[in-house]
Amino acid sequence: MNLITWTALGIFVLVYMIISFELVNKTVIALLGAMVFIALHVIGQEDAFQSIDWNVIFLLISMMVIVGITKSTGLFQYVAIKTAKAAKGDPIRILVALSGVTALFSAFLDNVTTILIIAPVTILIAVELGISPVPFLISEAMASNIGGTATLIGDPPNIMIGSAARLDFMAFLLHLTPIIGIIFLAFVGLIYLLFRKDMVVTNERRARVMEFDESRSIENPALLKKCLVVLGFVILGFLLHGMLQVEAATISMLGASVLLLLTGKHEIDEYFRDIEWGTIFFFIGLFILVGGIVELGVIRLLAQKLLAVTQGNMKLTAILLIWASGVISSVVDNIPYVATMIPMIKDIASSVGQDAAFPLWWSLALGACLGGNGTLVGASANVIAAGLASKSGYKITFLDFTRYGTIVTIVSLLLSTLYILGRYY
Numbered sequence: 083m084n085l086i087t088w089t090a091l092g093i094f095v096l097v098y099m100i101i102s103f104e105l106v107n108k109t110v111i112a113l114l115g116a117m118v119f120i121a122l123h124v125i126g127q128e129d130a131f132q133s134i135d136w137n138v139i140f141l142l143i144s145m146m147v148i149v150g151i152t153k154s155t156g157l158f159q160y161v162a163i164k165t166a167k168a169a170k171g172d173p174i175r176i177l178v179a180l181s182g183v184t185a186l187f188s189a190f191l192d193n194v195t196t197i198l199i200i201a202p203v204t205i206l207i208a209v210e211l212g213i214s215p216v217p218f219l220i221s222e223a224m225a226s227n228i229g230g231t232a233t234l235i236g237d238p239p240n241i242m243i244g245s246a247a248r249l250d251f252m253a254f255l256l257h258l259t260p261i262i263g264i265i266f267l268a269f270v271g272l273i274y275l276l277f278r279k280d281m282v283v284t285n286e287r288r289a290r291v292m293e294f295d296e297s298r299s300i301e302n303p304a305l306l307k308k309c310l311v312v313l314g315f316v317i318l319g320f321l322l323h324g325m326l327q328v329e330a331a332t333i334s335m336l337g338a339s340v341l342l343l344l345t346g347k348h349e350i351d352e353y354f355r356d357i358e359w360g361t362i363f364f365f366i367g368l369f370i371l372v373g374g375i376v377e378l379g380v381i382r383l384l385a386q387k388l389l390a391v392t393q394g395n396m397k398l399t400a401i402l403l404i405w406a407s408g409v410i411s412s413v414v415d416n417i418p419y420v421a422t423m424i425p426m427i428k429d430i431a432s433s434v435g436q437d438a439a440f441p442l443w444w445s446l447a448l449g450a451c452l453g454g455n456g457t458l459v460g461a462s463a464n465v466i467a468a469g470l471a472s473k474s475g476y477k478i479t480f481l482d483f484t485r486y487g488t489i490v491t492i493v494s495l496l497l498s499t500l501y502i503l504g505r506y507y
Contacts, residue, residue: 087378090124094375098422102414109360112367116374125374133373134366137245137331138238142365143357144334145235149191150356151341152313153199155306156299158187162203163296171288173211173281177218178270180204184222185229185266189236190317193226193463201470210290216476217277220483223467224455224490228269231451232262234320234330238365239420239450246424247443250324257444261501265452265494272493276486308344312337368421376425385429396438397507399430400445401499407449408495412456412487420450441506448498456491458483 097115101108120130152158165183169175180200187196200222208215230237234244234254244254300306319326319333342350375381392398403423410419423446431439454461458468458480464487468478 086122086124087380089122090119090374090378091380093118094371097371098414098418101418107360108415109364109367112364112371114367116367116370119371119374125370125377129377130370130373133376134369135242135245137329138241138369139331139362139365141235141241141245141329141331141334142238143362144331144338145192146357147338147353148309148313148316148334148341149195150353151305151345152309153195153356154302155309156301157306157309158196158199159203159299160296161187162200163207163294163299166203166207166291167294167296171211171283171291173213173283174274174278176207176211176291177221177273177277177281180207180218181221181225181270181273182266185225185232188226188229188463189232193230193237193461194466196226197223197463197466197470201467205470205474205476207291207294210287210294211283212287213280213283214476215474216471216478216482217273217280219467219471219476220478220486221273221277223461223464223483224269224273224487225266226463227451227454227461228262228266228494231447232259235334237451239416240447242417242420242424243443243447244330246428249443251320251330252324255321257505258447261448261498264501265497268493268497269490272490276489305345309341312341312344365417368418372421372425375422381422381425382429385426385433388426389430389433394434396434396441397503400441400502400506403442403445404449404495404498404502407446408453408456408491411450411453412460412491416450416454416461420446423450441502444506445498445502448502449495452494452498453491455487455494456484457487460487 093115097111100106100111116130119125120127125133161183162180165179166176169179184196184200187200201219204218204222205215208218227237231240232254234240234249234251240254240258243249244251316334316337319328319337320330323330323333342353345353372381388399388402392402407416407419407423410416427439427442427446430442454464458464458478464483468483471478
């Protein structure tokens with residue numbers, strides 16, 4: 083490798099480490115790194131813009147708009163309270179039920195958004211029950227990471243993998259949702275064993291929860307009906323987009339546009355403020371950085387090294403990918419990790435064939451998404467849950483989360499390994 087390649091690789095590693103350990107705002111450092119790449123001619127400006135996966139960008143933006151509008155109706159809080167009441171105020175049932183709702187929401191919403199919606203209601207319920215909300219919040223954070231793995235739109239790494247590998251919504255439902263269902267059942271068993279001793283309350287406390295009025299959560303019934311109709315059509319569109327030969331981003335952007343029209347407001351700036359523009363530009367910077375590394379041939383070299391280690395054995399490569407992705411994603415941001423791994427798997431596929439490399443995409447998705455449960459810093463949802471707990475006077479330390487998360491992650495990765503081996507080999 084020449085000087086420019088070593089320089090670019092050094093910049094990439096430095097940016098990656100700064101992002102992973104949050105030494106500087108990740109959006110700022112990603113954009114700065116990308117612009118340095120262009121300025122040093124590591125990648126040309128036109129090639130840099132072509133390296134951006136606009137399908138991912140517009141899918142994220144449109145789903146943020148849809149979620150933002152739906153959130154304003156109070157639907158998600160209504161479901162959370164209704165779920166707690168359906169559990170008859172029993173804390174262990176509420177723990178399992180709210181984890182289930184969180185996983186379900188996270189399959190279709192951003193994990194951080196899900197936690198921001200569910201956690202405040204959870205804390206309120208736990209306070210009324212007279213117990214600590216910490217077990218609930220830890221369980222919900224982990225459930226959001228598990229649920230987000232199930233679908234194309236559940237977690238940003240899946241969106242990136244789906245777009246890069248040309249995998250549609252149905253492909254994720256057929257190949258990932260079954261194992262995520264099994265992993266979630268195992269997760270329910272684990273949280274029952276881990277937290278059941280903390281779930282003892284009096285009948286008087288249970289009665290307080292049963293007195294909650296979930297209907298007061300609904301702030302705009304008319305808009306809620308419109309949101310449900312549009313969401314229904316968007317999900318149907320996701321299921322059929324492969325057959326219709328229309329990208330998921332087009333489906334979601336159409337849904338977002340219709341929903342903006344149906345709000346009846348002439349000024350829609352408030353809904354665009356709900357878009358996480360920092361996240362969007364983080365992705366743009368990241369795509370350019372990875373595009374530069376691909377342009378220099380570094381990713382191809384890494385792919386060759388990996389195949390050399392596994393001697394071209396795809397079964398061993400798939401297993402290695404699950405566990406390496408799980409361990410790495412438990413301590414660093416899985417988005418830049420997945421962005422780096424995608425072109426590597428593409429290079430492997432060009433060497434061994436698309437069919438032979440097909441299971442590697444699922445290994446990457448399972449390892450990267452489920453690895454987020456390994457430590458407190460493994461996923462943004464974990465950090466947000468800890469932050470909300472702290473604001474309410476409760477503390478979730480790194481060790482508190484990690485001692486539970488490590489168990490859940492190991493079980494999840496073991497089940498994922500058995501699934502990949504059993505289904506594809």
